[in-house]
Ligand SMILES: NC(=O)C1=CN([C@@H]2O[C@H](COP(=O)(O)OP(=O)(O)OC[C@H]3O[C@@H](n4cnc5c(N)ncnc54)[C@H](O)[C@@H]3O)[C@@H](O)[C@H]2O)C=CC1
């Protein structure tokens with residue numbers, strides 16, 4: 001075995017001088033003493049000879065000049081390789097003389113016989129072998145030529161190189177293409193003489209998915225014959241199984257290699273069932289496009305023997321190739337897939353076959369749907385492993401891909417789903433990532449690169465690579481928009497310089513363009529991160545959630561009308577998209593998730609009470625009358641604690657919004673307008689522009705000082721508190737004595753207490769920590785993004 005390797009080559013590989021140089025390299029790097037090269041004929045290009053026959057048959061005068069050009073092309077190939085052996089050129093000339101005689105008779109008879117066609121084809125294989133052996137000899141490698149019919153009977157081959165040419169041996173059942181012409185002969189040679197096999201193809205290496213679709217797809221190292229059979233059917237670069245049966249039956253391993261990259265390690269096909277790591281049960285995914293499905297439905301089919309047999313016999317009679325069949329166990333419907341080129345014929349054939357059943361309504365309808373694709377998962381290790389199909393289908397659901405039909409062989413080696421062709425790319429990339437064969441990719445668009453949005457982008461920039469390496473999560477920020485400009489990038493914005501890029505390469509903001517870009521079909525998961533305070537964007541979330549996941553620290557949507565709030569969640573339920581808004585209350589603190597955990601585990605929330613404003617907390621912690629309150633407000637704004645318009649904080653509106661969000665979280669139907677809010681903003685500044693308000697801030701100083709002084713004189717501190725108690729919401733400015741937990745809050749602390757059936761009044765659940773600020777809030781938004789990644793299947797442990 002170790003002394004012989006038989007290579008199957010496509011003739012086209014040797015039609016240019018570089019092909020011979022490659023072959024020499026392959027030969028020199030092989031370890032076996034004898035290398036046998038089976039060369040298939042040339043079927044296209046200037047060296048192809050069958051066109052001459054066509055011209056002769058048509059009595060086209062161009063034949064004679066083409067014949068001359070063809071001869072020159074062959075001689076030219078040989079001379080470009082510096083082959084000085086006169087015998088080569090004289091054999092080529094001799095072949096052309098013989099051909100001329102045959103062409104003259106074709107001219108007269110206006111007919112081309114099968115054997116003439118074969119002869120012309122095999123002559124190309126002979127010429128290539130002749131040139132190759134001369135080239136090898138001139139490079140000091142002993143090389144010889146053997147015709148295929150003789151070679152398959154040889155028990156051994158001489159050392160060095162042997163080139164097999166001519167009328168190559170074909171399996172009894174032939175596939176309608178030129179594929180596999182040299183492979184079958186190569187198998188026979190290897191079986192007879194006991195050698196290893198290498199099949200060279202001109203298409204690609206065999207990867208976990210087609211590289212063009214999934215650039216990060218990896219080369220498959222090993223494959224069983226059964227897996228190879230499944231994959232070849234789905235268009236992978238493997239010949240039809242008929243062509244490797246001799247090797248399979250003798251257990252001879254086949255190495256699959258790519259001619260375009262001869263040094264890359266290829267794939268080994270062996271007779272051993274794959275025993276790969278059970279964490280990776282799928283070997284490869286494949287997509288077959290341009291498919292149509294035909295559905296036959298009718299109550300009258302149920303329990304009637306012979307329906308399927310009649311259908312498939314009729315289809316076979318018409319030469320229609322059925323790619324997939326799926327039948328409900330009720331026998332109420334049969335669905336099958338065919339190439340779209342055959343759908344009209346297939347539907348007509350089925351209607352003809354069941355004409356009487358259609359007329360007497362035993363069959364209700366025979367309908368066809370085109371523009372479909374088949375997505376197949378292949379792997380021996382799937383067999384008997386619980387949850388593989390579940391994962392496959394739930395991955396498709398999470399990517400929003402509808403499945404029209406399903407087929408799984410009882411060997412459990414292949415699961416196939418019929419899906420819309422326009423979904424095929426995102427479906428493939430989702431399942432490929434879900435089975436950890438590539439990174440789980442998210443297409444992300446960010447609105448509002450301000451305090452929070454900008455910090456979020458910086459945080460992603462610093463963790464992106466680690467997340468990709470550690471968890472296979474590929475976060476692509478593909479769009480950033482401010483209110484007037486937007487920056488789009490196909491592959492993902494280089495976040496190390498997003499600010500500069502936004503400066504120099506952004507374009508005018510166009511929401512529809514932004515959405516179309518982020519929601520591009522290729523990406524299975526598109527996410528919008530809204531870091532603005534925009535009402536307009538918030539009012540569109542329900543629409544966004546049809547197609548995008550939405551993550552936001554913006555409180556406007558969750559505090560809009562209760563009916564809109566419900567509508568968003570209804571949309572999520574229907575579309576499988578997620579709306580994540582943890583940072584709308586308590587910034588980066590785990591408030592909403594904690595509350596949800598309580599509710600989902602059956603606890604009853606009786607009261608929520610909290611200092612919910614980081615800004616007000618900080619202001620009242622800092623204020624002691626020495627520095628004017630207005631100055632502290634400007635500092636809070638500078639530090640990124642306040643809302644874009646600090647009146648939202650000072651008016652109590654921000655606390656009111658958070659209170660409403662918490663109340664709705666526990667199921668209360670409350671509206672923001674119904675809350676009584678105590679505002680710190682003087683009436684005269686309520687309606688001023690933001691700029692004017694900021695310039696007149698000092699006008700609120702006296703009133704604040706009075707409030708502060710009154711509280712201080714009582715030995716108390718001022719706090720702004722939101723409450724949900726007994727089904728009612730309220731917000732108020734209050735003062736608390738030194739022993740109250742609210743009094744001990746420092747900095748931007750939020751303090752939120754939950755009284756529940758489990759956490760009683762005397763010992764409530766308390767969450768405390770910074771409730772405002774760029775880093776903590778952006779971190780919370782980032783955490784929501786990772787929660788979403790886990791939901792869609794990223795392997796974050
Ligand atoms: N600052 C904090 O500590 C916290 C803030 N939040 C929320 O985060 C959000 C952002 O706050 P900041 O970053 O402080 O505000 P910011 O004013 O610094 O940034 C907002 C950004 O949004 C942009 N923008 C406004 N309208 C837009 C639109 N229609 N389309 C695209 N971009 C638009 C602005 O140009 C600006 O770049 C607010 O909703 C706020 O309530 C939530 C929790 C804590």
Ligand SMILES: N[C@@H](CC=O)C(=O)O
Nearest residue numbers: 613614615642643772
């Ligand atoms: N401005 C807000 C920010 C968080 O929501 C606050 O101060 O709490």
